[in-house]
Structure formats: structure tokens, C-alpha cells
Amino acid sequence: MNKKSLRRSVLGKALVPGALIALAVPEIAYADVASVTVTVPEATMGPATTFTGVSSRADCADGLVSGGGVNQTVGTESTRNGNHVLGMAPSPDGLTEYTESPGVVGTDVTNWLAFGGSGGNASPAFSTTAYAVCLSTPRIRHTQVVMAQKAGPSAPQSSEVVVATCPAGTMLLGGGVRNTPASVGSLKPIGSFPTFNDAAHDFGRKPAADGEVNPDSWTAVGGIGGGHGNNNNTTYAYAICTGDRVNVSGMTTKVRFREVAGPTVGGTGQTATVGCADDNAQDRHGRGRNGERGRGDRSLLISGGAAASGGDVTTKGFTKAGSGGTHLNGSFPSDSDGNPVGDGSTTAASWTANIHAGGSPSPNTYTDVWALCLTTNRGHQR
Numbered sequence: 179m180n181k182k183s184l185r186r187s188v189l190g191k192a193l194v195p196g197a198l199i200a201l202a203v204p205e206i207a208y209a210d211v212a213s214v215t216v217t218v219p220e221a222t223m224g225p226a227t228t229f230t231g232v233s234s235r236a237d238c239a240d241g242l243v244s245g246g247g248v249n250q251t252v253g254t255e256s257t258r259n260g261n262h263v264l265g266m267a268p269s270p271d272g273l274t275e276y277t278e279s280p281g282v283v284g285t286d287v288t289n290w291l292a293f294g295g296s297g298g299n300a301s302p303a304f305s306t307t308a309y310a311v312c313l314s315t316p317r318i319r320h321t322q323v324v325m326a327q328k329a330g331p332s333a334p335q336s337s338e339v340v341v342a343t344c345p346a347g348t349m350l351l352g353g354g355v356r357n358t359p360a361s362v363g364s365l366k367p368i369g370s371f372p373t374f375n376d377a378a379h380d381f382g383r384k385p386a387a388d389g390e391v392n393p394d395s396w397t398a399v400g401g402i403g404g405g406h407g408n409n410n411n412t413t414y415a416y417a418i419c420t421g422d423r424v425n426v427s428g429m430t431t432k433v434r435f436r437e438v439a440g441p442t443v444g445g446t447g448q449t450a451t452v453g454c455a456d457d458n459a460q461d462r463h464g465r466g467r468n469g470e471r472g473r474g475d476r477s478l479l480i481s482g483g484a485a486a487s488g489g490d491v492t493t494k495g496f497t498k499a500g501s502g503g504t505h506l507n508g509s510f511p512s513d514s515d516g517n518p519v520g521d522g523s524t525t526a527a528s529w530t531a532n533i534h535a536g537g538s539p540s541p542n543t544y545t546d547v548w549a550l551c552l553t554t555n556r557g558h559q560r
Contacts, residue, residue, distance in 0.1 A: 181518065188369065191314060196294045198353050198506035200443055202543075208538060209268070211315060211316060212313070212314070212315035212317065212476070212478060212552070212554055213241075213313075213314050213315070213478075213524060214241075214311060214312065214313055214314070214478050214479060214480060214524065214526065214548070215238075215240065215241065215245070215312045215314070215522060215523070215524050216259065216309055216310065216312070216511050216519050216521070216522070216523045216526050217236045217237060217238060217239070217309075217310045217312060217521055217522070218236060218307060218308070218309055218310075218518075218520060218521040218522075218523075219234060219235060219236050219307065219308060220307075221234065221251065221305035222234040222294075222305060222306050222307070222331045223302070223304070223308045224294075224302070224304055224305070225294065225295065225296045225300055225304060225360075226300055226301065226302045226304065227296070227300050228260070228296050228297065228298055228300045228363065229295075229296060229297070229360065229361050229362075229363045230295065230296055230300075230361070231293055231294060231295040231296075231360030232293070232294050232295075232304075232306055233291050233292065233293050233294075233306070233308075234248070234291070234292045234293075234294075234306045234307050234308040235269070235272040235273075235290070235291055235308055236290045236292070236308035236309060236310035237272055237274040237289050237290070237310060237311035237421060238288040238289070238290075238310055239287060239312075239560075240312060240314050241288075241312040241313050241314030241315075242287065242288060242312065242313055242314075242318070242320075242321050243287045243288055243290050243310055243312060243313075243352075243418065244290070244291065244311050244312070244313035244351040244352045244418060244480040244481055244552075245270050245319070245351060245352025245353065245354075245418060245480055245481020245482065245550065246266055246267075246268070246290035246308065246309055246310045246311055246352070246354065246481070247292070247308075247309040247311075247482065247508070247509045247510035247511060247529075248263050248265075248266040248292035248293070248294070248306060248307065248308060248309065248505065248506075248508060248509055248510065249307045249309065249507075249508040249509075249510045249518050249532070250262075250263065250294050250304065250305060250306050250307070250470065250507045250508060250532075251303060251304065251305045252301075252303070252304060252507060253301040253302075253303030253304060254301070254303075254532075255270075258299075258445075258447070258507070258534055259297075259299055259444075259445060259503070259534070259536050259537040260296050260297035260298050260299025260300060260340070260363070260537075261294065261295075261296055261297075261299070261301070261304050261507065262291075262294070262295055262296075262366040262507065262534075263293070263294060263295075263306075263367055263504060263505065263506040263507065263508070263509070264293035264294060264295040264356070264357055264358075264360055264366060264367070265291070265292070265293040265354070265355055265356030265357060265358075265367060265414075266292045266293070266308070266354045266355060266356075266367075266370065266509065267290070267293075267354035267355065267356045267414070267416050268284065268287045268289065268290060268291075268323050268354060268416055268418060269287070269289040269291040269401055270284050270287065270289065271289055272289035272290075273455040274457050274545060275291065275392075276323060276325045276414075276416065277325075277327075277356070277358070277412075277414060278315040280325050280326050280327055281324065281325065281393065282321070282322050282323065282324055282345070283323050283324070283325045284322065284323040284324070285320065285321065285322050285421065286320055286321055286421075287321060287323055287418070288312075290308050290309070290310035290388055290499075291298070291308060291312070292306055292307065292308035292471040293306065293356065294306030295360045295366065296363065297363035297364055297403075298363055298400055298498075299358055299493065307518075309414070309510045309511055309518070309519075311352065311479070311480060311481055311511060311526075313351065313478075313480055313552075315554075317424070317425070317426075317429060317554070318351075318376065318420055318421075318424055319421070319424065320420070320421025320422075320423070320424055321351065321418055321419065321420060321421055322345070322348070322418075322419050322421055322422070323416055323417070323418055323419075324342045324344060324345070324416070324417040324418075324419060325342060325344065325393070325414060325415070325416055326340050326341060326342040326343075326411055326414070326415045327340060327366070327412055327414045327415070327443070328340045328412070329408075329410075329411065329412055329415065330400070330408075330411055330412075330413065331365070331400055331401060331402045331411060331413070332400065332402065332408040332409075332411050333402070334403070334404055334502070335403065335404075335498075335502040336401075336402055337368065337399055337400060337401045337402070337498050338398075338399070338400045338401075338413045339369075339382065339383055339397060339398075339399050339496065339528065340397070340398045340400070340413050340414065340415040341373065341375060341381065341382030341383075341395050341396070341397050341398075341415060342395060342396050342397075342398075342415040342416055342417035343375040343382075343394055343395040343417060344394050344395065344417050344419035344420075344466070345419065345422060347422070347426075348419040348420045348421070348422065348426070349392065349419065349420045349424075349425070349426045349429065349431060350372060350392075350393050350394050350396065350417055350418070350419055350479070350509075350550075351418045351419060351420065351431070351480055351481060351539070351550070351552075352372075352396070352418045352480060352482075352550060353370065353372065353396025353397075353398075353415065353416050353418055353481065353483070354370060354398070354415075354416040354418075355370040355398035355399070355400070355413070355416070355419045356398070356413075356414040356415065356416070357365040357400045357411070357412070357413055357414070358384070358411070358412050358414075359409060359410065359411070362402070362409050362411055364403030364404050364502065364503070365400065365401075365402050365404075365411055366400070366401060366470060366505050366506070366538060367398060367399065367400055367401070367413075367506055368399050368400070368401035368485060368486045368487075368498065368499065368504065368505065368506065369385075369397065369399030369401075369483075369484075369485035369486070369487065369496055369546075370396070370397070370398055370399070370483045370484060370485065370509060371385040371386070371396070371397055371483035371484070371485055371546070371548050372385065372386045372393040372395070372396060372397075372433055372481075372483060372548055372550055373385050373386050373393055373395050373397045374386060374390075374393050374394055375394055375395045380495050382395050382397045382494045383397070384491070384492065384493075384494075384495040384496070385397065385435070385483075385485070385491050385492050385495055385496065385546070386433040386435070386492070386548070387391065387433065387435055387492035387493075388433060388434055388435035388436070388452075388492070389432065389433065389434075390432070390433045390492065391430050391431065391432050391433070391539075392430060392431055395417060395459060396415055396416060396417040396418075396483075397415060398413055398414060398415035398416070399413070399485065399495075399496060400412075400413030401486075401498060401502065401504075401505075403501075403502030403536070404502065405501045408438075412465075416469045418426045418466065418481070419522060427457075428554065429481070429553070429554050430552075430553045431550055431551065431552055431553070432454075432477070432550075432551045432553060433548060433549070433550060433551075434452045434454060434529075434546050434548065434549040434550075434551060435452060435492060435546070435547070435548050435549075436450050436451070436546075437450070437487075437489065437490075437491065437492075437530025437544050437545070437546050437547075438450040438544065438545045438546075439489075439543075439544055439545075440535075440543060440544070440545065441504070441533060441534060441535040441540060441543060441545070442500070442535065442539060442540050442541055442542075442543050443535060443539060443540075444501075444535050444536065444537050444538045445535065445536075445537060446534070446535055447507065447532060447533060447535070447546045448532075448533050448534075449508075449516050449530055449531065449532050449533070449545065449546040450530070450531050450546065450547040451512060451514065451515070451528050451529065451530045451531075451547060452528065452529060452547050452548065452549050453479070453527045453528030453529065453549055454478065454479045454512055454527050454528070454549055454551035455477075455514065455527050455528070471527065474551075476553065476554055477551045477552065477553045478552045478553075478554075479511060479526050479527050479528065479529065479530075479549055479550075479551055480550055480551070480552045481546055481549075481550045482509065482510075482511065482529025482547065482549045482550060483509060483529075483531075483547070483548040483550075484504060484506055484508075484509035484529075484531030484532075484533070484546065484547050484548070485531070485545075485546040485553075486499045486504045486505065486533045486543060486545065486546075487499060487543075487544050487546050488500065488542055488543070488544065489543075489544040490545055491541060491544075492521060499540050499542070499543040499544070500540045500541035500542040500543045501535060501536060501537025501538050501539065501540035501541075501543065502536075502541075503535065503537060503538050503540070504533065504534070504535050504536055504540045504543055505534055505535050506531070506532070506533060506534075507532045507533070507535070508530065508531065508532030509529070509530075509531050509532070510529070510530055510532075511523070511526035511528070511529055511530075512526065512528045512529060512530040513526075513527075513528060514527070514528050516528075516530040517531070518530070528549060529547055529548065530547060531545055531546065531547035533545040557560075
């Protein structure tokens with residue numbers, strides 16, 4: 179070998195370790211840059227007339243929608259009896275809805291819509307506010323929305339359960355629910371929560387319990403009170419999932435759940451709050467839940483859900499509350515005291531459900547709330 183060839187050979191060998199180091203550096207930092215920002219617009223006022231609806235739009239300037247929520251202002255307690263959530267769901271553009279053929283209906287969604295409606299009572303004080311949970315991480319560059327739908331409910335005092343399931347190999351990030359039309363004043367969502375499409379969870383009818391990991395489906399429950407016949411009533415379920423080619427190794431979603439008794443008295447409400455904060459706890463030696471010093475998992479609130487139920491939902495499965503008039507007034511990211519977070523918040527770690535009994539007593543009624551928390555091992559490399 180001549181000197182020129184020898185020099186070229188030595189340089190080639192010396193460059194290989196350097197190349198490997200250059201490739202490894204971004205991978206080490208890969209798992210530590212996930213963040214969540216909540217965007218909240220000004221409230222949309224109304225509906226000020228009976229049997230109508232309004233919508234509120236929230237958009238992600240950075241990141242992709244992993245979930246979202248809704249909150250309503252309701253005026254006096256008497257008018258609150260008629261004000262209810264009509265839906266909370268991802269949107270392709272902040273204007274239109276995914277209400278056509280079921281299946282994968284959208285990708286890389288950055289918009290969220292929240293819907294409010296009125297029954298037999300209406301007030302100019304009514305309003306609806308959307309909350310978009312925006313997830314930013316190089317681990318999840320692409321998402322997809324799966325939609326499922328069923329006709330109904332239409333029979334008085336009935337409900338309809340719809341389950342949307344993520345494609346195999348992907349991870350559930352959040353979901354939503356929608357009922358149409360607004361002109362049926364007693365038609366409304368009464369449940370929106372993470373679950374599993376397996377026999378142990380009655381194929382989505384039994385919600386995910388506290389501490390369960392990696393749910394693969396989102397369930398929507400539509401309910402109706404006195405009923406208005408079949409007016410093309412429809413219930414939609416939405417699951418927000420990672421994209422088909424996203425590597426989900428080293429990531430886990432964990433469910434946090436809480437159930438609170440009530441509301442049972444007509445004209446009253448109840449709230450419940452649960453959060454992801456416990457997943458970030460370290461012991462007095464600075465060790466995380468995995469026992470390694472300085473390498474505790476980081477937990478982020480990425481979505482949440484709510485339901486008005488007959489209780490014991492994670493053991494017995496979902497059943498309706500004791501009155502057909504019981505409804506949602508809110509399901510939103512919050513602080514640990516249940517206060518909704520403001521626009522641009524990067525510290526939301528809890529989710530709050532706000533349920534109202536309507537104008538009649540609602541015996542055997544419970545308020546259920548879920549938080550879905552994304553944990554990423556700080557030491558993980560792809």
C-alpha cells in the first residue's frame with residue numbers, strides 16, 4: 179500500500195467513530211423535549227334561543243392536537259338546566275367536522291371544535307369555550323383520527339355507545355364525542371373516555387380504570403331524555419392516534435380516573451378532578467417510580483374525558499345516570515383544584531369534569547373524570 183492509500187485508509191477509520199457520535203447525540207436528547215401547550219379562545223356566546231347550538235374553535239400554533247375539551251358558562255341555575263355540551267372533537271380546519279364515512283378520517287390535525295346546545299331553556303349568558311391540547315415532540319411527528327358512528331339514541335331515556343379503535347401498532351393519545359342534531363334538545367353526550375377494545379372491557383363499554391396503561395380506544399356515549407323520535411340522531415366517537423410509522427417504543431400512556439357521587443338533586447351540579455402529578459413524584463433519594471436516580475419518567479397530561487353515569491363504571495361498565503336530563507357542562511384541562519387553565523398554559527396536569535342534573539332529581543348519579551398521561555423514559559434512546 180502506498181502512502182497516499184495508507185493515509186486515506188487511516189482517515190476513513192478515524193471518521194467512523196466521529197460519525198457514530200454525531201448520530202447518537204440527537205438520539206440522547208430525543209425523549210426530553212416533549213411539551214404540551216393548551217390553547218383557549220374567547221368564549222363563543224349562545225345559544226340564546228331554544229333547541230339550537232353554537233361552536234367554539236381552538237387551534238394549535240405549534241404541535242398536533244392530542245386531545246381537547248369544552249367548558250360552558252350557564253347563567254342562572256334555572257337556565258343551566260337547558261344548557262349542555264353537544265360535543266368536543268378534532269376538526270380538519272377548525273370549521274368543518276369529520277361526520278362522513280367511518281375509519282381513518284384525518285391526519286396531523288391541529289384544530290379542535292367544541293359544541294354547546296340548548297334544550298327547553300336558553301339564555302344570552304350561555305357560552306361555550308374550546309380547549310385544544312397541543313403536543314409537541316419529535317417522537318410523534320404524525321397523528322391520525324379514527325371516527326366511528328351509530329344512529330341514535332332515539333328512544334326516550336336511552337343511550338348509544340360508540341367505540342373508535344386505533345390501528346394496530348399505534349398509540350391512543352386522546353379522543354372526543356359528538357351528537358347531532360342540535361334541534362333535538364334532550365340529545366347530548368353523556369360520556370367520553372379512554373378504554374380497550376377487548377373482552378375484559380366489554381369491547382369499549384367498560385372504561386379504562388385508574389392506573390391502566392396503553393388504552394387503544396375511545397368511547398363516546400350519547401344520551402337522550404324525553405326523546406323526540408328519530409330525527410337522524412347520531413353519535414360519533416373519535417380516537418386520536420399516533421401515525422402508522424411513529425415509533426412508540428419507550429412511551430407509555432397511563433390512565434388516571436376518579437369517580438364522585440352526584441349530582442342527584444335537580445338544578446344542581448357536581449365536579450370531579452384527577453391528574454398526572456403523582457406520576458412525576460420522586461422519593462427522598464431523588465429516585466423516580468422506576469427506582470433509578472435522576473431517571474424518573476416524565477408524565478404529561480395529553481387528554482382527558484368525562485361522564486355522567488350510574489356509578490362503578492370501571493368495574494361494572496357504563497350505565498346511564500338516574501335521569502335522562504343529566505348532562506355535561508364541561509370536560510377540560512385544569513389545575514389540581516379544578517380551575518380551567520388559561521390560553522397558552524404549559525403546566526396543565528389535571529382534568530376536570532363538570533356534570534349537571536338538569537331540572538329533575540337524578541338518583542344514583544355519579545361524576546366520572548379521566549386524565550390520560552404520556553410518560554417517556556428520560557434515558558430512552560430510539
